[in-house]
Amino acid sequence: MSETKTTEGWEPKIVAIVCNWCTYAGADLAGISRIQYPPNVRIVRVPCTGRINPFYVVKALQEGADGVLVSGCHPGECHYITGNLHARRKFAMLKNFLSYIGLEEDRTIFTWVSASEGERFAQVIKGVTEKVRALGPANKLVKKIA
Amino acid sequence: MENIEKKLREEAKLLLAEKRVDVIIGYEKGTLPFTATPCFITDPENAEKLVWNACCVQNLAKFVHDVISQHKESQKRVKPEDRKKKVVGVVGRGCATRSIVLHLQEKQYDRGDVVIIGVPCTGYIDGKKLAVQIGGEEVLEGSVEGDQVKVKTASGEKSITLKDVLADNCLTCRFNNPIISDIMIGENAPPMDPDHEYDEVGAFENLSTEERWAYFTKEMGKCIRCYACRQVCPSCYCKVCFVEQSQPRWVGIGADETDTQVFxxxxxxxxxxxxxxxxxCSAVCPMGVDLRKFLKKLDKDGFDLFGNRAGSSMDDPPPLSTYKENDKQDFIFDP
Incomplete structure (x- = not known):
């Protein structure tokens, strides 16, 4: 916590944990449609948002991510029927809890992007990058690597 | 209290004598004043050892789970036709029965594996609060008489109001009577003060982000990672806990402060x-980490968002094991 990263020349690093069936395909569509979005996001593909252990989010923050985005299918459109509905409950609790212990609320962001929403995917990444950029580099819960 | 204790011993003796249970898990007198130790009674004659008073702290559901799962594990090596069933009797106050309800909902054992001797509860003494009241002196003798706690230390005798040393969770307890029981001993205890359950959480929520983070890091800075909280928690029954998992290793084992925070x-x-x-967990914590402040928030959110109070009813499943189509989703980011 003592050393603070300089914000000069700093670019936010965002981990996006996305589901294979909707958001990943949405990101693909954004790509093939040549829609521009900030290059600050690192995508991790998982089968379903229901498969995401909340620990992934915490671990990403600990390992130095400035923001974590979790995105899956819209409610009712899950490839596994109810995976995202279970995930929604989990992440509602997680988001509240992380902000309760004093992490900035905008570091963890949850959203839905379907496979046909390439434009929305670009908008989400833009929005998230702006939010995280406004917060500055993460300095809470971040493990210092010796 | 004496009546409950007497009746508890009678019932326990009867259960063991009639072989309706193989073991009774209860509390016996501890070796120090104001302590009671969990005990396992298999002989009807030993039922006299059981006590029930304001010094009974630990949640016995932990041991119910331990005994049953160890027994089930041992039966795996026995031929199917020779397998024995083990029934555990347990002295259950409100919170212990809630934990048992959770175990049953999480399919850890069957309702028939456990016989609950329900006891009404009026709260237990928080050792840390008591130590503060008597200035950290060693307790030589002590007793609870009505609503007064009499303590004898090297510097003399002192009388303290019981309410001043009751644990925080007992003062605002909503379920101080058993949720489920096979045998109920005594009358239901009068309710505590559940209306002020979330006062502390509410006050904490109103602090600024930085103040909350400062408090979190201060509290977690005390933690020495002895894992006593995990060992004593009836809901922590994973065979391999994530802190000990090494493939992948979730949490580092060094002295790094963020590892402790993440744990x-x-x-x-x-x-x-x-x-x-x-x-x-708070009672066994040797460093006095304020875990309850954070656990209570989860409880509050669970109720606010999903209308669930853990283990309060057999028909109310754990909130993360189910969903509703109209669950709140105002936290979802919409660009």
């Missing part, structure tokens, strides 16, 4: 909809 954060988060606020 506590994730252990706390595993308690979503599963913490019954029995206070065992």
């Amino acid at each position: 506590q954060l994730m252990r706390l988060f595993h308690m979503v909809g599963r913490c019954v606020d029995c206070g065992s």
Whole structure:
């Protein structure tokens, strides 16, 4: 916590944990449609948002991510029927809890992007990058690597 | 209290004598004043050892789970036709029965594996509060008489109001009578003060982000990672806990402060909809980490968002094991 990263020349690093069936395909569509979005996001593909252990989010923050985005299918459109509905409950609790212990609320962001929403995917990444950029580099819960 | 104790011993003796249970898990007198130790009674004659008073702290559901799962594990090596059933009797106060309800909902054992001797509860003494009241002196003798706690130390005798030393979770307890029981001993206890259950959480929520983070890091800085909180928690029954898992290694084992924070954060988060606020973790913590402040928030959110109170009813499943189509989703980011 003592050393603070300089914000000069700093670019936010965002981990996006996305589901294979909707958001990943949405990101693909954004790509093939040549829609521009900030290059600050690192995508991790998982089968379903229901498969995401909340620990992934915490671990990403600990390992130095400035923001974590979790995105899956819209409610009712899950490839596994109810995976995202279970995930929604989990992440509602997680988001509240992380902000309760004093992490900035905008570091963890949850959203839905379907496979046909390439434009929305670009908008989400833009929005998230702006939010995280406004917060500055993460300095809470971040493990210092010796 | 004496009547309950007497009746408890009678019932326990009867259960063991009639072989309706193989073991009774209860409390016996501890070796120090104001302590009671969990005990396992298999001989009807030993039922006289059982006590029930304001010094009984630990949640006994932990041992119910331990005994049954160890027994089941041992039966795996026995031929199917020779397998024996083990029935565990347990002295259950409100929070212990809530934990048992959770175990049953999580399919850890069957209702028939456990016989619950329900006891009404009026709260237990928080050792840390008592130590503060008597200035950290060693207790030589002590007793609880009505609503007064009489303590004898080297510097003399002192009388303290029981309410001043009751644990925080007991003062605002909503379920101080058993949720489920096979045998109920005594009358239901009068309700505590559940209306002020979330006062502390509410006050904490109103602090600024930085103040909350400062408090979190201060509390977690005390933690020495002895894992006593995990050992005593009835909801922590994973065969391999994530802190000991090495493939992948989730949490570092060094002295790094963020590792401790992440350990506590994730252990706390595993308690979503599963913490019954029995206070065992805070009671056993040697460093006095304020775990309850964070656990109570999960409890509050669980109720606010999903209308669930952990283990309060057999028909109310743990919130993360189910969903509703119209669950709140105002936290979802919409660009």
